[in-house]
Amino acid sequence: xxxxxxxxxxxxxLLTLCVFSFLxxxxxxxxxxxxxxxxxxxxxxxxxxxxxxxxxxxxxxxRATFDGSLPGGPFDARMQDYRAWLIIPAVLGVLLFTRLFTxxxxxxxxxxxxxxxxxxxLKTTGFAQGDLVAQVQASLIPLWIPGNLWASLNAxxxxxxxxxxxxxxxxxxxxxxxxxxxxxxxxxxxMISFGAGYGYTVMSRVxxxxxxxxxxxxxWLHVR
Amino acid sequence: MxxxxxxxRCVLVALAALLLGVWTVPSSAAETAAASGAxxxxxxxxxxxxxxxxTGLLYADVPNDAGGAVSxxxxxxxxxxxxxxxVDGYFLERALSPGGPWEVVDSVDAGVRAHTDVTVRRNxxxxxxxxxxxxxxxxxxxxxxxxAIGRSSWFNLSRVSVLVFLLAFFLLVLYxxxxxxxxxxxxxxRLAGIDAIEEAIGRATEMGRPVLxxxxxxxxxxxxxxxxxVILESVAKMTARYDTPLRVPVSYPIPFTIAQEMVRSGHVDxxxxxAYDPDSVQFVSPEQFAxxxxxxxxxxxxxxxxxxxxxxxxGESLMLSExxxxxxxxxxxxxxxxxxxxFFVVACDYTLIGEEMFAASAYLSGEARLVGGLKGADMLKxxxxxxxxxxxxxxxxxxxxxTVWMQTQ
Numbered sequence: 001x002x003x004x005x006x007x008x009x010x011x012x013x014l015l016t017l018c019v020f021s022f023l024x025x026x027x028x029x030x031x032x033x034x035x036x037x038x039x040x041x042x043x044x045x046x047x048x049x050x051x052x053x054x055x056x057x058x059x060x061x062x063r064a065t066f067d068g069s070l071p072g073g074p075f076d077a078r079m080q081d082y083r084a085w086l087i088i089p090a091v092l093g094v095l096l097f098t099r100l101f102t103x104x105x106x107x108x109x110x111x112x113x114x115x116x117x118x119x120x121x122l123k124t125t126g127f128a129q130g131d132l133v134a135q136v137q138a139s140l141i142p143l144w145i146p147g148n149l150w151a152s153l154n155a156x157x158x159x160x161x162x163x164x165x166x167x168x169x170x171x172x173x174x175x176x177x178x179x180x181x182x183x184x185x186x187x188x189x190x191m192i193s194f195g196a197g198y199g200y201t202v203m204s205r206v207x208x209x210x211x212x213x214x215x216x217x218x219x220w221l222h223v224r
Numbered sequence: 225m226x227x228x229x230x231x232x233r234c235v236l237v238a239l240a241a242l243l244l245g246v247w248t249v250p251s252s253a254a255e256t257a258a259a260s261g262a263x264x265x266x267x268x269x270x271x272x273x274x275x276x277x278x279t280g281l282l283y284a285d286v287p288n289d290a291g292g293a294v295s296x297x298x299x300x301x302x303x304x305x306x307x308x309x310x311v312d313g314y315f316l317e318r319a320l321s322p323g324g325p326w327e328v329v330d331s332v333d334a335g336v337r338a339h340t341d342v343t344v345r346r347n348x349x350x351x352x353x354x355x356x357x358x359x360x361x362x363x364x365x366x367x368x369x370x371x372a373i374g375r376s377s378w379f380n381l382s383r384v385s386v387l388v389f390l391l392a393f394f395l396l397v398l399y400x401x402x403x404x405x406x407x408x409x410x411x412x413x414r415l416a417g418i419d420a421i422e423e424a425i426g427r428a429t430e431m432g433r434p435v436l437x438x439x440x441x442x443x444x445x446x447x448x449x450x451x452x453x454v455i456l457e458s459v460a461k462m463t464a465r466y467d468t469p470l471r472v473p474v475s476y477p478i479p480f481t482i483a484q485e486m487v488r489s490g491h492v493d494x495x496x497x498x499a500y501d502p503d504s505v506q507f508v509s510p511e512q513f514a515x516x517x518x519x520x521x522x523x524x525x526x527x528x529x530x531x532x533x534x535x536x537x538x539g540e541s542l543m544l545s546e547x548x549x550x551x552x553x554x555x556x557x558x559x560x561x562x563x564x565x566x567f568f569v570v571a572c573d574y575t576l577i578g579e580e581m582f583a584a585s586a587y588l589s590g591e592a593r594l595v596g597g598l599k600g601a602d603m604l605k606x607x608x609x610x611x612x613x614x615x616x617x618x619x620x621x622x623x624x625x626x627t628v629w630m631q632t633q
Contacts, residue, residue, distance in 0.1 A: 019517075026524045034517040041511030099481060112335070112482055115444055123447045128393075129386045129632055136608055137385075137630035140615030142622075159616055163609050169579045171412045172602045190577065191569075198566035 002222045013220040017210060058093075060145055161189040238320050243415035272360035275303040275311045278337075285371040288633060289385075291346030291376035296509065297338045301356040301363070304334050311358045322368045324429045326353065334358075337457055344374040382633040384542060392607060397600030406594035412598055415459075415613055417574035418587045421532065424554045426461045428529035434469035435459070436528035438534020438544065439483060440559070443476040448560050451582050452535030453482050458588035459532060460490025464499055471522060472505045475515045478505040516540040518549045533557040533572070534581060537564045 018033035039062055058087065065083040072120050074084035092111040098104040145151045167179065168186035175183045217223045278298045286293035295439065303310040311334040317326040318341065332339050344350060350614070351370030356363050400410060428435045437459055439452035456472065462469040472487060478592040485506045491500040508518045520543065523531070531548040533541070541557075541564035548555050549571045558576035559566035568575045576584060579601075586594035617627045 022520075026521075033520065034521050037511075037525060038514045038518050040507050042507075045510045059439075079249035096478075096481060099484075108481065115478055116482070117452065119445050120447075120450065123445075124388075124390070127447070128390050129383060133386045133389055133630055133632060136615075137614050137627060137632075140619050140627045140630070142231040142619040144620050155616075159612065160523065162612060163349055166605055166609055170602055170605055171409065171576075172417075172599055174413050189631040190302065193562075195407050197563050198570065201542075201563060201566070203280060205539075 004220050004222060009220050013216055058086055058090055060092070142147060160185070165189050237243045239392060267354055272310070272358075274361035274363050275301045275356040275358045277301060277363040277366045278304075278314060278354045278356055279366060281366060281369040282353060283352055283369050285373060285375050286340060288377050288380040289374075291374040292344060293340050293342045294350065294352075294355070294372045295338065295340045295343050296369075296394040298354050300335065300337050303358070304356065309358070310360060311356050313357060316360070317355065319368070319410045320349065322351050344372075345372055346376055348553065349373055372613060380633065382631070384419065385630045393544075393600065393604045396603045397597045400550040401593050401596035401602070404592035406597075407551040409595060410593050410599040412583075412587070412595055415580055415583070415587060415598055416559070417576045417580065418584050420554075421459065421575045421588065422462060424530035424532070424556060425468060427554055429466040429468045431529045432527035433527055434471050435530045435532065436519070436522060436526075436548075436553075437465055437470060437472045437532045438472060438535065439472065439518060440533075441475045441512055443510075444478045444482065445473060446536045448581065449479055450534035451585065452558075453479060453486050454585040455534050455581075455588060456483060457486040457490045457493070458585065459553055460487040462490075464491040464494035464496040467496075469501075470504045470583070471526065471528060473508045473515070473519055473522065474505060475508055475510050476612050477611060478506065480505065511585065512538065516543050519544060521547060523547050523551050525554070527553075528550060529553055531555045533559070533568065534576075534584070535556055535559065537561055537568075542571065548572075585589050 004013075013192065015033050015036070017076070018029040021027055022030040059084065061081075064070055065086075070076075070083065072079075076083065092114055095107050095111045100105040112171050140161070141158070143152065143155050143159060164182050164186035166186070168175075168183040168190065169178065173179055227254045252374045254585050280297075280300050281585045284295050284297075285291075286295050297407075298314075300314075313331050313333045314336065315328050316330045316332070316339055318329045319326045326338075329341055330339060334354060341350075341352075348375070349371040351368045352372060353366055354370045355366070361477060374607070411522040427436055437456055439456060440446070440449050441447045445449065455537060462468075470487065472483050476484050482500060486498045487499070487505055488502075491497050508515050523544075524547070528551075528555050531553045532559075533544060537557075538561065541559070541561075545555060545557065545568055555572040556574045556576070557572040558581035559565060559568065560581060562578070565577060566577065583598050583601075612625070615630075617625070617628055
């Protein structure tokens with residue numbers, strides 16, 4: 001057995017063992033790995049976002065707008081070419097930093113209001129088309145398929161599951177009587193689907209653990 | 225790949241033509257193929273004639289779009305029939321004027337009689353023609369059709385069903401909000417998971433330990449994060465009232481800022497603005513497992529007595545809830561991520577499933593407007609159940625009107 005001479009593999013392997021030590025209990029090695037991970041990832045995110053968002057979508061287009069390299073005026077915006085209009089989101093972004101100053105921090109709420117409002121609006125129309133109407137439309141299926149008993153039973157079961165699960169989320173009445181019985185059926189459908197999802201996801205998590213052990217045994221210790 | 229096959233053939237034939245000294249300079253790719261095909265017919269395969277041209281080219285602006293597409297239909301070449309092998313496909317040519325110059329914008333296989341050009345510019349005038357090509361060469365294109373103009377539509381009529389559902393939803397919500405504000409507050413049944421939030425905070429107060437609130441691992445563009453942050457305000461109000469420490473680790477900058485606002489607002493609502501601690505909300509990291517590592521560290525070192533997971537969660541749901549379970553804290557989770565719900569159901573004391581989380585803010589605040597909105601959403605659910613039942617019956621009877629009406633582009 002030969003051990004890897006790659007410095008990077010050693011770092012990764014030792015940090016993996018530091019994290020695995022948590023299986024015993026919380027300890028300084030785990031704390032070290034945890035703080036290192038959080039710090040590095042936060043710093044990486046800041047650098048990544050500057051170059052992939054701020055620079056790419058704000059600095060570069062604004063520079064191109066005002067250095068005269070684009071035809072038309074600074075406000076001659078076309079699709080995905082907002083030009084000088086980008087000053088508005090830039091100002092809103094700067095306002096977020098007023099939180100650093102107690103007396104000016106109220107100004108950051110303007111930016112937050114825009115963010116919340118825009119996302120709520122975008123999500124409403126997107127959800128209505130992509131999820132609500134599309135899913136309801138896809139649920140309109142024939143309940144009886146001539147000559148195919150299993151497909152018919154499947155369609156009937158699907159529709160019962162859909163309607164009863166939906167009525168489980170009905171809040172305007174107590175779940176008693178008929179509604180109580182129907183919503184109980186809906187809960188059964190939900191729990192059966194959760195059980196299937198649980199088993200499926202556990203399988204994928206086990207494969208992740210196997211991958212980490214393969215790294216330690218093959219890449220680090222060269223055990224084949 | 226008729227274009228690629230044709231191009232390869234063009235090269236071979238052009239070489240042959242050069243050797244024979246019959247090279248001419250054509251004006252377009254189709255004419256190149258025509259010229260080379262004709263040369264080939266004259267030299268290599270004189271017995272195979274070029275296919276007869278397609279006819280009846282029609283054009284139309286594609287409706288319900290932003291003006292970026294023109295649809296084309298034509299009658300195939302009389303030689304385009306199965307077994308004859310005289311037509312390999314068709315070149316679609318486009319020009320800005322009837323006299324050219326023409327450019328090939330696409331090609332389609334034999335037998336195809338329609339195509340949509342999605343490379344047009346809005347409000348620009350175009351002319352089209354179609355040519356057939358085959359082993360015998362390429363026909364000269366037929367008469368030009370045009371002017372075709374791609375125009376943008378104000379309304380996408382294929383989404384009328386979406387508009388109807390949205391209007392119904394908002395009208396119902398506004399109606400019940402109005403009813404609630406005029407004193408007729410609608411009844412909503414209690415949810416055990418929501419009632420348990422106050423119980424969990426009370427327990428943390430008795431034990432003298434903090435409450436941990438996790439608003440999910442997504443940014444503000446995820447509506448579950450928004451819901452989680454709205455609920456945070458009510459939770460902060462309760463913790464402020466009981467003078468219980470609150471810890472809120474957040475994974476993204478914008479939710480971090482909003483979370484600070486919510487916690488402060490909760491303290492103000494509780495009449496305890498002085499008790500607000502800005503450090504109770506902590507930015508951690510957008511990296512999924514770094515965020516998990518930090519939260520599990522808080523769970524083990526600060527030992528919060530109550531863990532509240534409200535938001536969008538992915539693979540970290542089991543790690544968080546299992547670690548929290550091991551600490552003995554009371555745990556309440558809420559998410560609409562279907563694949564993570566099983567883990568919360570297994571490892572938490574209470575789980576709010578899907579839409580129950582979105583209803584939680586109305587429950588917790590008890591505000592008439594929000595409760596009215598909840599009632600309106602309930603009525604929409606009844607309407608959806610009715611549409612599903614009616615639609616399934618119609619489909620069973622072979623009537624597809626409703627299904628087609630709900631089809632969107």
